[in-house]
Amino acid sequence: MEQRHLGHTGLRVSRIGLGTLTWGRDTDEHDAAEQLKVFWEAGGTLIDTADVYGDGEAEYVLGKLMDGFVPRRDLVISTKAGSVPDPDRRFDTSRGHLLAALDASLSRLGTDHVDLWHIHAFDPATPLEETLQALDLAVSSGRARYAGVSNFCGWQLAKAATWQLAAPGVRTRIASTQMEYSLLQRGVEREVLPAARDLGVGLLPSSPLGRGVLTGKYRSATPAGSRGASEHLAPFVAPYLDETANGIVDAVQTAADGLATTPLQVALAWVRDRPGVAAPIVGARNAQQLTEALSVEALSLPDEICRALDDVSAPVHRYPDHDWSTL
DSSP states (O other): OOEEEOSSSSOEEESSEEEOTTBTTTBOHHHHHHHHHHHHHTTOOEEEOOTTGGGGHHHHHHHHHTTTTSOGGGOEEEEEEOBOSOTTOSBOOOHHHHHHHHHHHHHHHTSSOEEEEEEOSOOTTSOHHHHHHHHHHHHHTTSEEEEEEESOOHHHHHHHHHHHHTSBTTBOOEEEEEEEOBTTBOGGGTTHHHHHHHHTOEEEEESTTTTTGGGTTTSSSOOTTSGGGSTTTHHHHGGGOSHHHHHHHHHHHHHHHHHTSOHHHHHHHHHHTSTTBOOOEEOOSSHHHHHHHHGGGGOOOOHHHHHHHHHHTOOOOOTTTSOGGGO
16 A cells, blocks of 8 residues: 655654544454454554543553554554543543543553544643643653644644744644544545645545435445444434535535446545645455555545546635635
8 A cells, every 4th residue: 555654743653543442332343353463464554543432442452452463563553632521522632631641542442652633622621731741751851753733723733733833843843633524524625624635634534425325325325334324333424414415415426436446446546636736545344445545545536536526526715715806
């Protein structure tokens, strides 16, 4: 699999990443092992997890699999911290909480460092410079090699990245931002992606298949065993089951038919090759699904197909993103 630099850093990652959102909950250790083996044998390196996935079980399962199953040195482990199970405060990015969470993640993963550590979301209750100092301490102590953010809007990302760049050699630069991005969700193109490209931050798209909807499996009904049929994941899929999404899914299917490939591969190739994207993060239900996703490595969409998909899924971006004098 092709490797790409993550933003303006020396870290190279596979241009498809493996997500572990369901590991330790819907995906047991056996199925996780099969996925990891398929991914590793295909040349994949980037594994994405978080301390809250499966209440920590995802990290624990990944740690067990790195113990003799897949060499730790062959993987780029990315995890996140900052989400908390508190109904009154969804995120805690205080320095104390973040560093304690990182230590707990390292214990579950069974490693002395992660390659990439993300702040899971912006916390308005904590000064941003305090949050960013936790990144500096994690990197300077060797517990993390690179640092990033996740779910930061445009101004939040720009402020964080600029703050870090203001003291080169002292503060660790923001290497990446993880955001939802797909043909069904192009909101990052408004401000986040321009900021990331300007500041040398690599984009790691989550849900690149529109929470599974872009595969076309929901076109006629909700299949049993899918995330849309899952009690705890159905609300996650539901926002993309409207008429607007249906039109985009139909266009993806038409493109797939014309290219003699699958909607999954078309949708994934589109987001993988967008400017500024380092590696979409793919979450699979089983090894067979993952194998199909990884087969996108051989696919590059023709320019005319890309333009057609761009047009049918184009978000409305007007003032102030476009020239105000034309309004």
